Amino acid sequence: MRDLARLPKAHLHLHFTGSLSVGSLGDLARERGIRVPATLLDGDPLRVPATQRGWFRFQRLYDAARACVRSEADMRRIVDEAAAADAAEGSVRLELQVDPTSYAPFVGGITPAVEIVLDAAKAASAAHGLEVAVVVAASRIRHPMDARTLARLAARYAGEGPGEVVGFGLSNDERSGRTDTFARAFRIARDAGLAAVPHGGELLGPDHVSVLLDELQPDRLGHGVRSAEDPAVLADIVGRGIALEVCPASNVGLGVYPDLAAVPLRALVEAGAEVALGADDPLLFGSRLVDQYEAARSVHGFSDAELAGLARSSIRASRASVGSKATMLAGVDSWLAAPA
Secondary structure, rough: OOOOOHOEEEEEEEEOHHHHOHHHHHHHHHHHOOOOOOHHHOOOOOOOOOOOHHHHHHHHHHHHHHHOOOOHHHHHHHHHHHHHHHHHHHHEEEEEEOOOHHOHHOOOHEEEEEEEHHHHHHHHHHHHOEEEEEEEEEOOOHHHHHHHHHHHHHHEEEEEOOOOOOEEEEEEOOOOOOOOHHHHHHHHHHOOOOOOEEEEEEOOOOOHHHHHHHHOOOOOOHHHHHHHHHHHHHHHHHHHEEEEOOOOHHHHHOOOOHHHHHHHHHHHOOOOOOOOEOOOOHHHHHOOOHHHHHHHOOOOOHHHHHHHHHHHHHHOOOOOHHHHHHHHHHHHHHHHHHOO
């Protein structure tokens, strides 16, 4: 079997604070004199039920980690370490998702927060030999006007290269808020050329996926795994050319599926969906990107050719330039052509 850490791949679903290693979070907590829950530092993957209570526990832990990020230096450290970790696993493109609102109070506002992340992404790209771009995300638990503000801010920095904003997302519990109220924010983002990449189809089923498709017109769907429950909805996704950012470890961690074998990865691929594997929040779920590919191999029986297909899908679904995609795809071909 070929080394999956050498397979060129794009990482399209990684959250800013959730990308932290346990060691780095411990360092930040000690530097700030903050006591964080032991669960964040024990190295064990989080397991919660797929209920409101389960989500509350997950969100409380994420917020506790985020509370340790209190300076420009902390933010730059997160970007650099995320890039270094991804590069070591064969990522050639990372589109890191960040909601600047939480970090704004420590750096002078949401605009400086975004600019710090973009500048750090450009520096990390040069330092670690991959392309690091940014997805600005709004939260479902805040007012839709907040999402519009973030969409306009994201539009100011729109591009496709390292250190530029390539997409606009919508995160947090998809059972919260009304999806249609965020449609205007996504129109602002699309008009600026940004990819629409909302979360959905994980905690809610295919009925909500259909709402997302109609109201927000996504280019990619964060998760989307439960579209497999309705062949018509999945066919609609395939027909519209919408890629799915599938994060098996977090699906299990959040109780959506009992184990990795239950994640419908092969069903999605065999239906013709473009699937880009993602790690979501390694800090909480205990595994990074290459672990998702390893699970596809060992749990779902994907051959090296099929794993190369997943890598190609991730690259095609990215917002990298045409030239960059060609180079990345050639790298996948070289990996597959090499002796096992």
